[in-house]
Amino acid sequence: MLKYRIITTIFLVPVVIGMLFWLPLIAFKLIMLTICMLSALEWGQLSGIPDSKRILLSIACGLLITIMTFIIPIYWPLLMVFIENYILWLALVWWLIALLLILSYPRTAVFWQKSNLLRLIFGLLTIIPFFWGMISLRYSNHNDNSVFGSWISLYLMFLVWSADSSAYIFGRALGRHKLAPKISPGKTWEGLISGLLISTIIAWLFNYYVSLNVAPFKLIICSIVAVFFSIVGDLTESMFKREAGIKDSGCIIPGHGGMLDRIDSLTAAVPVFACLMLQVFHVI
Incomplete structure (x- = not known):
C-alpha cells in the first residue's frame, strides 16, 4: 500500500503544479x-444513497456549480458578487459546526445519521465552498500578478500535505x-501540535x-x-465514513x-484560508 501511495504522489x-501554473482559467475551472463531481459521487455513499442514484447527485452538484460559475456571472453579475462575498463565510460557519459535531461525537450523531437529506446538505457545504475557495485563491490578484494565485495555492497545498505528513x-x-479515539484512533495530540509547528x-x-x-x-x-x-x-470525513460503515470513500x-x-x-483548509486571507485580513 505504501508503495502505491508513493508512486501516486x-x-x-x-x-x-501544471494545473496551477499553466492551465487557463476555463480549463482550471473544468478540472x-x-x-467536485467525483467527490459528490462518493459523498452519496456517505449519505446512504443507493448506487443507482449517486450519479444523479454528482450531476446535480455539477449543474449547480456550472450555473454558479458560467451562467450567473453573465446574467446576474450583482448576484455573483454576493455569492463570492458570502460563500466563504458560509464555509467558515459550516466548519465550525463540523468541529462541534466532532467534539460531541457520537452523542450528537443520532440527530443526523438517519437523515440522508441532512448529510447531503453537509456534503454540499463541504464540496461547493471548496470549489470556490480554489478558484478564489488561484485567481487572486490575477490582473497585477498572473502567478501570485498559483504560488499561494501551491503554498497552501504544500502546507497541508506537509503538516499531515509530519503529524x-x-x-x-x-x-x-489520542486526539479523537472514537473517530480516528491513529491521530494524536502530539501529531497535531507537531503539524502546527511545522506549518x-x-x-x-x-x-x-x-x-x-x-x-x-x-x-x-x-x-x-x-x-x-x-x-x-x-x-469530519472519517466521522461520516464511520457512520456509513466504510473504510474508503x-x-x-x-x-x-x-x-x-x-x-x-x-475541503476545509482551502475555503477557511481563502476566507481569512480575502475577507478578514484583505491581503490578497
Missing part, C-alpha cells in the same frame, strides 16, 4: 468541476494521547524565499488556522482510496 505533484510521522514516534516554520520559510508579499504575521495566523481546520476536515486513486480521501483536508 510522485505522479500527482507535477500534475498539480475543479470534475473533482503522521511525529504522531507515530511520539504520540501518547509555522513552512509559512515563514516559504514567504521568505518565494516572496508572497504578505505580512508574515498574517500569513502565519491564516496558515495555522487553515492547518487546524485541515485536521477538522479529515476527521472510493478507489479512484491507487493507494489513497477515493477522491474525498485525497482532498478531505483541503
Whole structure:
C-alpha cells in the first residue's frame, strides 16, 4: 500500500503544479468541476444513497456549480458578487459546526445519521465552498500578478500535505494521547501540535524565499488556522465514513482510496484560508 501511495504522489505533484501554473482559467475551472463531481459521487455513499442514484447527485452538484460559475456571472453579475462575498463565510460557519459535531461525537450523531437529506446538505457545504475557495485563491490578484494565485495555492497545498505528513510521522514516534479515539484512533495530540509547528516554520520559510508579499504575521495566523481546520476536515470525513460503515470513500486513486480521501483536508483548509486571507485580513 505504501508503495502505491508513493508512486501516486510522485505522479500527482507535477500534475498539480501544471494545473496551477499553466492551465487557463476555463480549463482550471473544468478540472475543479470534475473533482467536485467525483467527490459528490462518493459523498452519496456517505449519505446512504443507493448506487443507482449517486450519479444523479454528482450531476446535480455539477449543474449547480456550472450555473454558479458560467451562467450567473453573465446574467446576474450583482448576484455573483454576493455569492463570492458570502460563500466563504458560509464555509467558515459550516466548519465550525463540523468541529462541534466532532467534539460531541457520537452523542450528537443520532440527530443526523438517519437523515440522508441532512448529510447531503453537509456534503454540499463541504464540496461547493471548496470549489470556490480554489478558484478564489488561484485567481487572486490575477490582473497585477498572473502567478501570485498559483504560488499561494501551491503554498497552501504544500502546507497541508506537509503538516499531515509530519503529524503522521511525529504522531507515530511520539504520540501518547489520542486526539479523537472514537473517530480516528491513529491521530494524536502530539501529531497535531507537531503539524502546527511545522506549518509555522513552512509559512515563514516559504514567504521568505518565494516572496508572497504578505505580512508574515498574517500569513502565519491564516496558515495555522487553515492547518487546524485541515485536521477538522479529515476527521469530519472519517466521522461520516464511520457512520456509513466504510473504510474508503472510493478507489479512484491507487493507494489513497477515493477522491474525498485525497482532498478531505483541503475541503476545509482551502475555503477557511481563502476566507481569512480575502475577507478578514484583505491581503490578497
